[in-house]
Amino acid sequence: MTDSHQKDGPTRRSFLAGSAVAGAAALTGTAARATDPDPAITEVQPWARYLGDGVDARPYGHPSEYEAQVVRRNVEWLTADTTSSVNFTPIHELDGIITPNGLCFERHHGGIAEVDPAQYRLMINGMVDRELIFTLEDLKRFPRENRAYFLECAANSGMEWRGAQLNGCQYTHGMIHNVMYTGVRLRTLLEEAGVQPAGEWLLAEGADASAMTRSIPMEKALDDCMVAFKMNGEALRPEQGYPVRLVVPGWEGNMWVKWLRRLEVGDQPWQQREETSKYTDLLADGRARRFTWEMDAKSVITSPSPQAPITHGPGPMVLTGLAWSGRGTIPRVDVTIDGGINWVEARMDGPSWDKSLHRFYYEFDWDGSPMILQSRAHDSTGYVQPTKDALRDVRGENSIYHNNGIQTYAVAADGSVENVEIA
Amino acid sequence: AQAQTYGLGREALPEEVAAWDIDVRPDGLGLPEGSGSVLEGEDIFLERCASCHGGFAEGAGRWPPLAGGQGSLSSDDPLKTIGSYWPYLSTVWDYVHRAMPFGDAQSLEPDEVYAITAFLLYMNDVVLDDQFVLSNENFTDIHLPNEDGFFMDDREESPLFPPHDVCMTNCADSVEIVMRANILDVTPEDAAAREARAAVAA
Numbered sequence: 001m002t003d004s005h006q007k008d009g010p011t012r013r014s015f016l017a018g019s020a021v022a023g024a025a026a027l028t029g030t031a032a033r034a035t036d037p038d039p040a041i042t043e044v045q046p047w048a049r050y051l052g053d054g055v056d057a058r059p060y061g062h063p064s065e066y067e068a069q070v071v072r073r074n075v076e077w078l079t080a081d082t083t084s085s086v087n088f089t090p091i092h093e094l095d096g097i098i099t100p101n102g103l104c105f106e107r108h109h110g111g112i113a114e115v116d117p118a119q120y121r122l123m124i125n126g127m128v129d130r131e132l133i134f135t136l137e138d139l140k141r142f143p144r145e146n147r148a149y150f151l152e153c154a155a156n157s158g159m160e161w162r163g164a165q166l167n168g169c170q171y172t173h174g175m176i177h178n179v180m181y182t183g184v185r186l187r188t189l190l191e192e193a194g195v196q197p198a199g200e201w202l203l204a205e206g207a208d209a210s211a212m213t214r215s216i217p218m219e220k221a222l223d224d225c226m227v228a229f230k231m232n233g234e235a236l237r238p239e240q241g242y243p244v245r246l247v248v249p250g251w252e253g254n255m256w257v258k259w260l261r262r263l264e265v266g267d268q269p270w271q272q273r274e275e276t277s278k279y280t281d282l283l284a285d286g287r288a289r290r291f292t293w294e295m296d297a298k299s300v301i302t303s304p305s306p307q308a309p310i311t312h313g314p315g316p317m318v319l320t321g322l323a324w325s326g327r328g329t330i331p332r333v334d335v336t337i338d339g340g341i342n343w344v345e346a347r348m349d350g351p352s353w354d355k356s357l358h359r360f361y362y363e364f365d366w367d368g369s370p371m372i373l374q375s376r377a378h379d380s381t382g383y384v385q386p387t388k389d390a391l392r393d394v395r396g397e398n399s400i401y402h403n404n405g406i407q408t409y410a411v412a413a414d415g416s417v418e419n420v421e422i423a
Numbered sequence: 424a425q426a427q428t429y430g431l432g433r434e435a436l437p438e439e440v441a442a443w444d445i446d447v448r449p450d451g452l453g454l455p456e457g458s459g460s461v462l463e464g465e466d467i468f469l470e471r472c473a474s475c476h477g478g479f480a481e482g483a484g485r486w487p488p489l490a491g492g493q494g495s496l497s498s499d500d501p502l503k504t505i506g507s508y509w510p511y512l513s514t515v516w517d518y519v520h521r522a523m524p525f526g527d528a529q530s531l532e533p534d535e536v537y538a539i540t541a542f543l544l545y546m547n548d549v550v551l552d553d554q555f556v557l558s559n560e561n562f563t564d565i566h567l568p569n570e571d572g573f574f575m576d577d578r579e580e581s582p583l584f585p586p587h588d589v590c591m592t593n594c595a596d597s598v599e600i601v602m603r604a605n606i607l608d609v610t611p612e613d614a615a616a617r618e619a620r621a622a623v624a625a
């Protein structure tokens with residue numbers, strides 16, 4: 001039986017949910033009863049008795065010490081050196097759609113450039129009427145805009161092409177962040193320089209030791225790209241390109257050049273290392289796709305997940321996750337708890353912005369039996385997130401990049417969760 | 424149509440553009456004058472590059488191999504090097520010049536980059552004569568073996584793309600777990616998170 005985009009009626013939906021978790025209803029309706037008084041209530045806690053820090057103690061605040069495990073993590077064996085490497089956003093611990101600045105994953109090719117904003121310069125050169133130099137102050141005098149976009153590394157989930165490898169969505173899906181950028185439309189700066197008619201390509205270059213370069217078609221540059229100097233309201237973090245980075249909505253993270261120092265207009269792509277040796281997608285026949293810019297629709301359940309097991313036992317629970325598409329918005333996510341035999345539409349919550357993360361929830365009564373969880377995103381173009389097997393049928397196992405296949409988790413009766421593949 | 428301008432910024436000077444605009448394209452645009460031989464390149468490579476990339480550009484430890492792998496791209500274990508995978512020599516020149524040696528970027532003079540590039544061509548059997556001299560004059564005559572190995576993104580034409588209905592109920596008789604990440608056991612241990620969960624759940 002198939003179902004396109006029409007919503008399930010309440011009767012049918014509740015039938016599906018009920019049949020998938022048979023017997024769960026018996027667990028609901030009565031709150032648990034305590035026998036002994038709870039010392040968290042009956043004893044005066046220190047924070048209820050003594051004074052805490054004053055307002056001068058934390059000029060730039062940090063999370064609670066009880067959240068110390070919510071950090072970016074490195075996987076040592078992935079790369080030869082930490083300065084050309086990646087770490088991972090703890091998406092299993094986060095909710096909503098905005099990534100806190102200090103938790104946004106990092107991907108550097110020559111370490112973090114610590115750029116003095118007084119020495120910051122942005123050059124526009126090449127096929128323009130006026131080759132220009134801007135200071136940071138100059139950039140802040142152009143009209144601004146605010147937009148939230150996801151930035152996903154092209155290699156996110158890349159270690160999973162050949163099968164289930166890393167146990168946790170932080171590792172399998174955490175090369176992503178979603179922040180509110182403030183900056184200037186790239187179009188505004190290019191118009192200031194005056195792009196010549198033959199200028200169909202733009203080269204963006206970073207100021208770090210890797211001098212990161214990518215070729216961007218002018219159509220995209222003039223569409224929705226931004227030159228951003230703020231993220232989530234404050235200056236970019238050094239690891240995110242302080243003081244200025246490029247924002248290339250919906251496109252692979254490598255193109256979002258950090259510490260942006262130069263924009264060159266030309267009539268052909270430059271075929272730089274990061275668009276030939278890297279960020280090209282090898283297929284099974286030995287040929288490779290180049291210029292695979294868009295990040296296709298994708299989703300992942302962030303809780304429960306291997307790093308976020310179910311600790312509360314059977315009964316009411318919240319399944320939640322993230323979905324996104326480089327080609328638009330996410331109007332719908334389907335979830336299954338029986339490995340894809342039956343699906344239900346998850347509940348989307350929060351803003352639905354173009355090329356931004358979306359949050360979904362599925363609340364249900366868990367009967368305590370093992371589950372196999374998946375989520376399946378639909379984007380606003382009608383594209384449906386494929387299974388990993390469907391992707392492998394087209395691409396083989398060696399493309400490294402652009403793995404947007406459906407993730408599977410096995411939940412055991414004890415609530416522990418494992419990254420698995422099913423057939 | 425005349426776009427609005429704001430009169431911000433200032434004109435770039437030729438010296439400033441020259442200092443930063445160091446990119447090189449496959450058609451040779453951007454190459455400076457200069458030359459270097461395979462044998463000169465070998466000396467420079469041994470001094471500046473071989474500690475990571477090996478004396479024959481075969482790679483050392485976990486650092487990238489730059490030569491070898493020809494014919495491996497459709498195998499189960501493709502080795503993607505300059506000789507086996509890279510489409511354009513310009514990328515070699517450009518990348519070595521802009522970003523290598525790792526940790527001491529932009530320290531190589533153009534003649535040194537020509538020489539290293541010539542050595543890498545020799546290590547990849549693209550040139551067979553150890554007396555070969557690469558220069559801005561003969562640069563675009565050289566073609567790498569996999570120049571035609573790439574094609575423009577065609578994902579939208581793939582079978583995955585057209586909007587389609589999805590199955591919602593009774594989509595399979597059964598499912599079976601066929602692969603488990605726990606068996607590999609390569610995920611970093613996270614004792615702090617486990618303890619934090621236990622503390623709250625207790």
